[in-house]
Amino acid sequence: xxxxxxRPPAFVxxxxxxxxxSKRVVSAEETGHLAATLGMTFVETSSHTNLNVELAxxxxxxxxxxxxxxxEGLNPHGGCGGIRLIPRAATKPWHRESPRS
Numbered sequence: 001x002x003x004x005x006x007r008p009p010a011f012v013x014x015x016x017x018x019x020x021x022s023k024r025v026v027s028a029e030e031t032g033h034l035a036a037t038l039g040m041t042f043v044e045t046s047s048h049t050n051l052n053v054e055l056a057x058x059x060x061x062x063x064x065x066x067x068x069x070x071x072e073g074l075n076p077h078g079g080c081g082g083i084r085l086i087p088r089a090a091t092k093p094w095h096r097e098s099p100r101s
Contacts (some may be wrong), residue, residue, distance in 0.1 A: 010063035
């Protein structure tokens with residue numbers, strides 16, 4: 001809290017290695033409930049299959065924009081300053097990516 005100062009921190013809980021379900025210790029539902037309890041979003045990812053990797057970063061950028069916007073009236077899509085989210089043309093924002101074959 002001291003480091004964040006007046007701004008609320010922005011968090012995204014990212015579960016990794018979702019492609020290795022046999023080694024899962026905590027269920028996605030339990031993790032999602034924890035994230036909701038802590039006031040953050042949750043996404044499962046796999047760098048091996050590229051599942052939701054970019055989405056996790058997009059979600060974090062949105063959380064940062066919201067945290068800054070609530071405090072300073074930040075307009076991330078405006079002219080200068082702030083943070084801007086410019087997704088790649090091939091990826092739609094908030095689109096869950098399919099695993100690679």
